[in-house]
Amino acid sequence: MLKDFNHDLVKQLSEDSSSLYRYGAYLKNAAECPECQALWRKMKETDEERVRLLTEEIKRHIGANKFE
DSSP states (O other): OOOHHHHHHHHHHHHHHHHHHHHHHHHHHTTTOHHHHHHHHHHHHHHHHHHHHHHHHHHHHHHTTOOO
């Protein structure tokens, strides 16, 4: 069983990764609203950064033998 802090990292990574998958549909749906498209692009960038940060932290835990 994962420790709570590792479980939290993995769970959040999964949620943010799922959000990234949906942004293509959101952008398509907002085709008639440039402001909405800009919002979805910004949110996608933010989630991409979150995925990067979470991935780095999980790798750090693995490297420090703390991923248990």
